Amino acid sequence: MTATLPGSAGSGRGRSATAPASLAWARDLVQPALRAAVDRLDPQLRPVVGYHLGWLDEHGQPVRTSGGKAVRPALTLLAAQAAGGQAQAAVPGAVAVELVHNFSLVHDDLMDRDVSRRHRATVWSLWGDATAVLAGDAMLSLAHEVLLECGSPYAARAGAVVAAGTRELVHGQALDMAFERRDRVSVAECEQMAAGKTGALMSASAAVGAVLAGAAQPVVTGLADYGAQVGLAFQLVDDLLGIWGDPAVTGKPVHSDLRAGKKSLPITWAVEHGGEAGTALARWLARDRDGAREPSDLQEAAGLVERSGARAWAAAQAARRIDQATRGLDPLAVAGGDGADRAEALAALDQLRTLAHFVVDRQA
Amino acid sequence: MTATLPGSAGSGRGRSATAPASLAWARDLVQPALRAAVDRLDPQLRPVVGYHLGWLDEHGQPVRTSGGKAVRPALTLLAAQAAGGQAQAAVPGAVAVELVHNFSLVHDDLMDRDVSRRHRATVWSLWGDATAVLAGDAMLSLAHEVLLECGSPYAARAGAVVAAGTRELVHGQALDMAFERRDRVSVAECEQMAAGKTGALMSASAAVGAVLAGAAQPVVTGLADYGAQVGLAFQLVDDLLGIWGDPAVTGKPVHSDLRAGKKSLPITWAVEHGGEAGTALARWLARDRDGAREPSDLQEAAGLVERSGARAWAAAQAARRIDQATRGLDPLAVAGGDGADRAEALAALDQLRTLAHFVVDRQA
Numbered sequence: 195m196t197a198t199l200p201g202s203a204g205s206g207r208g209r210s211a212t213a214p215a216s217l218a219w220a221r222d223l224v225q226p227a228l229r230a231a232v233d234r235l236d237p238q239l240r241p242v243v244g245y246h247l248g249w250l251d252e253h254g255q256p257v258r259t260s261g262g263k264a265v266r267p268a269l270t271l272l273a274a275q276a277a278g279g280q281a282q283a284a285v286p287g288a289v290a291v292e293l294v295h296n297f298s299l300v301h302d303d304l305m306d307r308d309v310s311r312r313h314r315a316t317v318w319s320l321w322g323d324a325t326a327v328l329a330g331d332a333m334l335s336l337a338h339e340v341l342l343e344c345g346s347p348y349a350a351r352a353g354a355v356v357a358a359g360t361r362e363l364v365h366g367q368a369l370d371m372a373f374e375r376r377d378r379v380s381v382a383e384c385e386q387m388a389a390g391k392t393g394a395l396m397s398a399s400a401a402v403g404a405v406l407a408g409a410a411q412p413v414v415t416g417l418a419d420y421g422a423q424v425g426l427a428f429q430l431v432d433d434l435l436g437i438w439g440d441p442a443v444t445g446k447p448v449h450s451d452l453r454a455g456k457k458s459l460p461i462t463w464a465v466e467h468g469g470e471a472g473t474a475l476a477r478w479l480a481r482d483r484d485g486a487r488e489p490s491d492l493q494e495a496a497g498l499v500e501r502s503g504a505r506a507w508a509a510a511q512a513a514r515r516i517d518q519a520t521r522g523l524d525p526l527a528v529a530g531g532d533g534a535d536r537a538e539a540l541a542a543l544d545q546l547r548t549l550a551h552f553v554v555d556r557q558a
Numbered sequence: 559m560t561a562t563l564p565g566s567a568g569s570g571r572g573r574s575a576t577a578p579a580s581l582a583w584a585r586d587l588v589q590p591a592l593r594a595a596v597d598r599l600d601p602q603l604r605p606v607v608g609y610h611l612g613w614l615d616e617h618g619q620p621v622r623t624s625g626g627k628a629v630r631p632a633l634t635l636l637a638a639q640a641a642g643g644q645a646q647a648a649v650p651g652a653v654a655v656e657l658v659h660n661f662s663l664v665h666d667d668l669m670d671r672d673v674s675r676r677h678r679a680t681v682w683s684l685w686g687d688a689t690a691v692l693a694g695d696a697m698l699s700l701a702h703e704v705l706l707e708c709g710s711p712y713a714a715r716a717g718a719v720v721a722a723g724t725r726e727l728v729h730g731q732a733l734d735m736a737f738e739r740r741d742r743v744s745v746a747e748c749e750q751m752a753a754g755k756t757g758a759l760m761s762a763s764a765a766v767g768a769v770l771a772g773a774a775q776p777v778v779t780g781l782a783d784y785g786a787q788v789g790l791a792f793q794l795v796d797d798l799l800g801i802w803g804d805p806a807v808t809g810k811p812v813h814s815d816l817r818a819g820k821k822s823l824p825i826t827w828a829v830e831h832g833g834e835a836g837t838a839l840a841r842w843l844a845r846d847r848d849g850a851r852e853p854s855d856l857q858e859a860a861g862l863v864e865r866s867g868a869r870a871w872a873a874a875q876a877a878r879r880i881d882q883a884t885r886g887l888d889p890l891a892v893a894g895g896d897g898a899d900r901a902e903a904l905a906a907l908d909q910l911r912t913l914a915h916f917v918v919d920r921q922a
Contacts, residue, residue, distance in 0.1 A: 234725070238732035301695060305688040324669040324735050327691060331665060331698070332728045338702050339721035342714045349714040354706035360699040361598070364692050368602035371688045 213263065214552050216545045220268035223281060224288045231289055231340045235332055242329045246300055246317050260312060263556075266291040268549060269396060269424070270403035273417045275542035276526060278535055279407025286344035287402040290356050293337035295395060298363055300330040305371065306454075313445040334360070341402075352405045359398025366390020373457050377480065384462040388429040389422065396425030400546075416526050420546065423519035428553045430512035433458035434505065435558065437496050443558040449492040452499075455479060459511075460504040468502025475499060512554045520547045577627065578916050580909045584632035587645060588652045595653055595704045599696055606693045610664055610681050624676055627920075630655040632913060633760060633788070634767035637781045639906035640890060642899055643771025650708035651766040654720050657701035659759060662727055665694040669735065677809040698724070705766075716769045723762025730754020737821050741844070748826040752793040753786065760789030764910075780890050784910065787883035792917045794876040797822035798869065799922065801860055807922040813856040816863075819843060823875075824868040832866025839863060876918045884911045 232243050244250035248259040267288035274284035302308075303316040304326040310316060318326035341353050369387040373379045400421030404414040435444050436451030436458055444450075451458050464472045465479070475498040478491075487495075499505060523543050596607050608614035612623040631652035638648035666672075667680040668690040674680060682690035705717050733751040737743045764785030768778040799808055800815030800822055808814075815822050828836045829843070839862040842855075851859075863869060887907050 236729040236732060238729065238736055297695075301691050305691055323687070325732070327665050327669055327694075328728050328732045328735070330691075331661075331694075332725060332732075334695070334698055335721050335724040335728060339718060339725060342706075342718035342721060350706045350717065353714065353717055354703060357699050357703035357706060361696060361703060364696045364699060365600040365602065368600060368689075368692045368696075371692070372602055 213556075214545065214548045216268045216272060216549055217264055217552075220271050220288065221264045223271060224264065224267045224285060224292060227285050227289045227340070228292060231293065231336055234336065234339070239325075239329050239332045242317060242321055242325055243296075243333060245320075246296060246329065248312065248314075252315070252320050259314065262296075262312065264292065265428070265549070265553070266295050266395060266399040269399040269421055269546075270406075272542045272546050272549065273400040273403030273421075274407040275403075276417065276523070276539050276546060277404040277407040277409035277413050278539050279403075279409070283346065284403040284406040286341050286346070286349075287352050287356070287406045288399075290337040290341040290352075291359075291395060291399040291402060293333045293340070294356060294360050294363070297330045297333035297337070298360075298367070298395070300326050300333070302367060304330075305367070310445060346406055348405050348408060352402045355398050355401050355405055359394045359401075362390045362394035364390075366392070366394065374455075376457075378465070379457045379462055381459070381462050381466050384457060384459050385426070388426055388459060392429040392432070393422040393425035396428065397421035400424075413526060416522060420519045420522050420550075423515045423522065424550050424553055427512040427515035427519070427550070430459055430508045430515070431554050431556065433460050434508055434512075437461075437499060438505075440557065445558070448489075449496055452492050452495045453487055460499055460508040463507050464499045464502035464504035467507075468499075468504055471498045471502035472504075475502060516550045516554055519550050523547065577920075578909065578912045580632045580636060580913055581628055581916075584635050584652065585628040587635060588628065588631045588649060588656060591649050591653045591704070592656060595657065595700055598700065598703070603689075603693050603696045606681060606685055606689055607660075607697060609684075610660060610693065612676065612678075616679070616684050623678065626660075626676065628656065629792070629913070629917070630659050630760060630763040633763040633785055633910075634770075636906045636910050636913065637764040637767030637785075638771040639767075640781065640887070640903050640910060641768040641771040641773035641777050642903050643767075643773070647710065648767040648770040650705050650710070650713075651716050651720070651770045652763075654701040654705040654716075655723075655759060655763040655766060657697045657704070658720060658724050658727070661694045661697035661701070662724075662731070662759070664690050664697070666731060668694075669731070674809060710770055712769050712772060716766045719762050719765050719769055723758045723765075726754045726758035728754075730756070730758065740821075742829070743821045743826055745823070745826050745830050748821060748823050749790070752790055752823060756793040756796070757786040757789035760792065761785035764788075777890060780886060784883045784886050784914075787879045787886065788914050788917055791876040791879035791883070791914070794823055794872045794879070795918050795920065797824050798872055798876075801825075801863060802869070804921065809922070812853075813860055816856050816859045817851055824863055824872040827871050828863045828866035828868035831871075832863075832868055835862045835866035836868075839866060880914045880918055883914050887911065 232240060232247065235243055241250055241254040245252055249256065251257045270284050270288040270291055271281040275281050299311065300317050303311055304318040304323060308316055309319045317329055337356065338353055341356060342349050346352065366387050366389065370391060373387065397418045401414050401418035404417045433451065436456065437449060437460065439446065441448045447453060451461065465476045468475065475495060478495050478498065523546055527540060527543055596604060599607055605614055605618040609616055613620065615621045634648050634652040634655055635645040639645050663675065664681050667675055668682040668687060672680055673683045681693055701720065702717055705720060706713050710716065730751050730753065734755060737747065737751065761782045765778050765782035768781045797815065800820065801813060801824065803810065805812045811817060815825065829840045832839065839859060842859050842862065887910055891904060891907055
């Protein structure tokens with residue numbers, strides 16, 4: 195089964211890209227704890243973090259904007275249920291992974307000098323570099339504080355999972371920066387980067403839910419693997435959206451990754467395996483690296499990526515990752531529990547499958 | 559008893575400023591675990607962190623330089639002993655606080671645009687902003703990873719102490735940045751900043767040792783208070799060194815804080831309470847804020863701080879903090895234990911007193 199991918203030619207999709215109910219459910223469950231956590235921050239950084247999370251405008255006045263999809267908290271809460279536990283027990287873990295995710299966004303926007311995120315100005319572009327560094331640092335500390343103070347007997351193990359995931363995430367970003375200074379990057383290297391940048395925290399998000407549910411190690415590992423695969427699929431779709439995403443939906447400029455000369459997975463694949471079109475793309479990328487790129491020029495490059503077969507490869511690869519992720523959940527359905535708990539665990543596994551498919555079907 | 563302060567007129571000191579043996583002892587105990595922790599980092603960031611810690615040169619070749627005084631690890635290990643535990647059990651805590659301290663140095667140097675630290679070029683000045691952000695982020699994650707994976711039944715509580723201390727530390731730095739944009743800062747505000755920037759992590763360093771020793775809450779609180787007072791004294795001495803420190807010893811330019819127009823504690827006190835000399839200093843600070851300052855000009859400003867009484871105030875204030883810190887340890891000597899453990903605990907309390915005095919006697 196092939197998932198329909200954003201902007202792909204055949205638009206008669208078999209599955210809707212409507213966000214699954216689990217995302218809204220997770221947001222509602224996590225929101226009060228997340229707000230209580232952010233309330234602990236000092237008066238200097240609280241409004242900055244509140245702005246970034248979509249709760250405040252830049253003057254500190256309350257607003258309602260989308261604070262992101264909350265995919266990671268949903269992974270945590272569903273993983274806890276799938277492992278036979280209660281979602282409520284995993285809320286501190288969900289808050290922690292959401293804070294780590296947002297710490298990384300604020301620091302990444304600064305490093306990449308991105309001026310807009312979720313249709314709004316980025317933290318560094320409004321308050322400067324130092325405030326962006328500090329707001330990120332505060333969120334990362336707060337993530338651990340919330341998780342370690344939650345009183346769970348599994349708090350230390352959960353915190354260790356989050357910390358290791360964060361270290362891998364930072365490594366992924368370090369690779370990304372290193373690759374920007376290089377002419378050629380292999381697909382394998384690019385996948386390693388994506389595994390760090392996106393796979394590691396999604397994996398940790400699912401694992402931390404299982405840990406807080408008191409799950410045995412094989413269950414934790416199974417859910418961690420699921421999260422890692424979903425993360426890689428997520429990155430592939432992000433890369434497709436970075437070339438063909440609708441600016442009105444993504445909030446990014448058209449052809450944004452080509453404009454920025456980013457070595458994303460489809461671009462890297464095109465150069466490595468894309469035949470003549472790939473060679474032409476490599477020439478295009480090498481040419482005039484720092485110059486402003488014209489719209490017609492970007493259109494041409496996007497056409498080269500498409501003709502190289504890289505768009506189809508990335509779509510198929512994302513579908514394969516999702517297939518692997520969901521099949522990896524099957525053995526978990528066999529594991530223990532009965533009655534109401536077991537029914538809830540099976541329902542959570544189903545929702546994890548739905549969430550995985552949403553990741554490849556989304557438009558932004 | 560008044561501690562002899564750096565560069566103060568009367569140099570006939572009653573106490574030597576030689577580093578106490580506990581610092582070398584702590585460095586030796588912590589070093590293998592700290593190196594093992596840093597070895598977990600990826601090949602991109604490991605050499606950067608190794609450079610910052612003084613183990614490598616900028617090309618990744620081993621060197622031997624001073625990686626800092628290791629005051630925080632010593633606080634952790636001595637606090638564990640003072641609380642009746644073994645130093646060895648607190649090593650993961652000592653590694654964690656040393657990593658958090660160094661995370662904050664790398665980020666602070668970037669935010670303050672300082673080009674030199676410990677007589678060497680700073681991370682951002684060698685590798686750029688993004689690498690400095692990521693190296694700091696990696697150290698902060700690693701701190702939690704090491705502590706939470708140590709297997710201690712007190713790991714979660716210890717991690718929560720470190721996380722809360724880090725959040726306060728970040729708040730202190732946020733205040734520092736905010737104050738730079740203001741004309742006037744009160745002594746009370748400046749003390750709040752110092753409590754965050756320096757007091758919070760020193761407090762957490764001592765507290766985490768006690769927590770890992772399994773100490774009861776009053777003992778943890780007692781040692782946390784001691785650490786907070788030592789931290790404030792440390793900052794006062796840093797501020798004195800920032801004006802009158804010997805560049806050959808501190809590795810900073812002469813009159814560095816005046817050159818940078820920093821609102822340090824003595825400078826803030828001079829402006830608020832320093833009479834005519836303070837008023838003249840305020841005029842000097844307001845004048846030509848962004849212009850380069852001549853050596854004779856800086857000499858004049860340092861003279862104003864001295865004549866305002868701020869130098870004597872800061873010295874007396876540091877001595878008072880140390881007095882308070884050491885007196886706060888007295889009740890801990892009454893608490894339990896006997897035989898060898900009790901002798902070790904009493905010896906550790908003595909070493910904490912010695913360490914407190916060293917903090918005000920040091921020249922760099």
